[in-house]
Structure formats: C-alpha cells, structure tokens
Amino acid sequence: MWIPREEWIKTLPRTIVASCVVMLDRDGRVLLLRYGPGRPAAGQWWLPGGMLDHGEDPWAAARREMSEETGAELDEVPRLIGTDHRADVENTGPVIDYFFHGGVYTGEQPIRLSPEHDLHAFRHLDELQDTPLAARLQTLTALHTAARSGTAVYLREGSPLRP
Numbered sequence: 001m002w003i004p005r006e007e008w009i010k011t012l013p014r015t016i017v018a019s020c021v022v023m024l025d026r027d028g029r030v031l032l033l034r035y036g037p038g039r040p041a042a043g044q045w046w047l048p049g050g051m052l053d054h055g056e057d058p059w060a061a062a063r064r065e066m067s068e069e070t071g072a073e074l075d076e077v078p079r080l081i082g083t084d085h086r087a088d089v090e091n092t093g094p095v096i097d098y099f100f101h102g103g104v105y106t107g108e109q110p111i112r113l114s115p116e117h118d119l120h121a122f123r124h125l126d127e128l129q130d131t132p133l134a135a136r137l138q139t140l141t142a143l144h145t146a147a148r149s150g151t152a153v154y155l156r157e158g159s160p161l162r163p
Helices: 005-010 058-070 137-149
Strands: 016-025 030-036 050-052 080-086 095-105 115-124 153-156
Touching: 016 058, 016 137, 030 058, 050 058, 058 095, 080 137, 095 137, 137 153
Parallel strands: 016 095, 080 153
Antiparallel strands: 016 030, 016 050, 030 115, 080 095
16 A cells, blocks of 8 residues: 555654764773763763764764764764664664774863763773663673774674674
8 A cells, every 4th residue: 555755754663873982092991971960871981972963974973972072073084883773772762873983082182071971081891890881881892892903893782793
C-alpha cells in the first residue's frame, strides 16, 4: 500500500545522534570531564561531547562540543575511531554515538570548562576502577585502544563486537 512520503517518514525509527572526542595527553591519559551539580549525570565523568544540532554532521558536532566544553579547538581532519549503537537510553529510544580522536593535548590551550562541567582531568584507564563514569569503562577502554593504535571499533551497547 502506497502512502504519501510525509506520512511514510513519520513511520521511520527516530534515533538520537551524538559525537564525543577522545583526547589523550602525551602520557596516553584520556581527558575526562565531570558533570556539575544540577546536571542529569552530576558527579559522573565522561568524554567531551554531546548531541548533534539539527542538520549538523558528527564531525562538526564533535568540534563544536569540544570547543564549548573545553575551549580546545580540534584540527580540521577528523579521525573516526568508533561508533556505538545503544537501543534505548533512559527511555529516549536509540542513540548512535560517533567517537573521534582529538589528538594529543599539549597544554598550549588551557582547558576552560563550560557551566555543564565542574572538573576536568587526564587519567590512565587503570585509575578509573572506582570513578563514577557516565558510560562503561569497557567502552572507554575500547576507544582508548582505537585512538592509540590508529584503528576503529564498532560498539553495541558499549561493548566491542567480537568476531
């Protein structure tokens, strides 16, 4: 049965799309930001990033979010290091996250946090066992490996798919 395009589009699944940045320092530690008081994930740590604006592509969103949340500007050449499909996030429906390598932080640009966050830190993964993270340490570990090795990882619900 044929239906008009505008009606058919309403039947398609809706998915939230977000982009995050994995920035490392010279020692291989990952930049994490802590959500400040009054935020939905207050007290939890995660990567700089957020949802795409209407019509924005994932790389542009990663650059914008990095600038807004840390004051750091990313290079013009994107390096996609991972995607994650999560079927339902807090009853909002499916989310697809794009993860980009943000390069190596040299300290030339000081980190200037947005009002969304109250702390930042560069941490080795083995220092995060007791840290409240907004997502899984397994996710961060897979992304860290991809950033350091020049590879990419496909995640489902934060877990790498294994052959």
